[in-house]
Amino acid sequence: MNHEPASSTAAPRRRAGRPRSVVLDRELIARAALKLVVAGGYSTLTMSALARSLSVSPSALYNHVESKQEIMQWIQEIVMDGVDSTVFETLPLDEALMAWAVTYRDIFAGHAPLIPLIAVLPVSGSPRTLEMYEKVAAGFTSAGWKQEDIIPAIVALESFIFGSALDATAPLDIFDPGENAGSIPNFEGALEAQRATGRHSADAAFHTGLRAIVNGLLATSRTA
Amino acid sequence: MNHEPASSTAAPRRRAGRPRSVVLDRELIARAALKLVVAGGYSTLTMSALARSLSVSPSALYNHVESKQEIMQWIQEIVMDGVDSTVFETLPLDEALMAWAVTYRDIFAGHAPLIPLIAVLPVSGSPRTLEMYEKVAAGFTSAGWKQEDIIPAIVALESFIFGSALDATAPLDIFDPGENAGSIPNFEGALEAQRATGRHSADAAFHTGLRAIVNGLLATSRTA
DNA sequence: ACCTGAACACCGTTCAAGT
DNA sequence: ACCTGAACACCGTTCAAGT
Secondary structure, eight states, rough: OOOOOSSSSSOOOSSSSSSSSOOHHHHHHHHHHHHHHHHOOGGGGGGGHHHHHTTTTHHTTTTTOHHHHHHHHHHHHHHHTTTOOOOGGGGGGHHHHHHHHHHHHHHTTTTTTTHHHHHSOOOOOHHHHHHHHHHHHHHHHTTTOHHHHHHHHHHHHHHHHHHHHHHTTTTTTTTTOGGTTTSSHHHHHHHHHHHHHOOHHHHHHEEEEEHHHHHHHHHHOOOO | OOOOOOOOOOOOSSSSSOSSOOOHHHHHHHHHHHHHHHHOOGGGOOOHHHHHHHHHOGGGGTOSSOHHHHHHHHHHHHHTOOOGGGGGTOOOHHHHHHHHHHHHHHHHHHHTHHHHHHHSOOOOOHHHHHHHHHHHHHHHHTOOOOHHHHHHHHHHHHHHHHHHHHTTTTTTTTTTGGGGSSSSSSHHHHHHHHTTTTHHHHHHHHHHHHHHHHHHHHHOOOOO
């Protein structure tokens, strides 16, 4: 039952006051912001660009948002929501950890421009994020881990995942020896051999590293 | 032999042209920038604040610098210079990796405000940084590692170190369950047990994680 | 309640004018 | 060669005025 006024044209009104129907809300703003970041990198997320993409003036956003920082928190929550942590209910701990870590990293690698943004932000204690931690912790607990060893293990894994996602966003030629070629034989040889495998070095590093850290953690753990 | 003009007072000149003696250079600017970041966080590094700390106008900086980004690269190089990689010449690989990783992380933890800044930057291929990689690669080589496995191992370790440094800068109460207390028993129990140990969770995570990843890497490696 | 547009105090960067 | 100060095109954020 939406009675539009019978104005002469459908052209948008100018210099209006309160709109007749709701224009903005949290969900709309967060989605638009995420879209902007994914499309153009995190430096394209400006309040004015965001407002434009919502056909609204920048100041209008502040009726729904405290600050730009808050919008970035919203984005973070949306993205974290994509991490699948149900694997801890179905797989043994080592396999669950591997699967969880892979989706976790993929989510962020798929939103590469988000990484520097999230690096500046504290990981939010949002309900959804806490639910994820609960599932991970439950996985460790039912595998018989001592309670006090669980948090360090989770944090260590997350540090690795996050660092790897960060690394995956780095340009591919960062290791280019350039003019220093010749004076660094060991490193150059290693680079050459790695290149010859045809694998993305960030991917290879993630998978070998993940296997190493998971194996290492499980080997060291003295269960309760 | 510095003949100051016999002007009436020592007050700084105004509206001057080219100064009689050199006022700025790369070293001076980089040091001042680092000092600023360390003192006040990375958001305090503005061209105008930097210029002020050098008693110069903002535009003067652009006679020595392409962009703010370039200054950040300089800072990164200075900081990376503090990482000690001589350990690979004196210690067996596992111990060298542990020692190197610890100083690496400590350097960044000691420059916490730098992390988000560096997270946005590609790791520079500066000569000094390449020297470090050469020493690390040499360590792996003389331990008999297959060449193609060396780069992934280094990258994995760096990802972990960097992620850990990032984590160490996070606020301490990020895991505070808040109003969700009660619905996440496993995670809360783990948090409580970890807190009872009296250890910083970031530190505990770093050391257990580092041991795990180093052990895991060495256990998995099939040497050449 | 919730929009617009003007305004504020910043940014990084450019450039003509000065010595 | 290398400084200053004015200027430019932006930022995020505030707020009075409008409906």
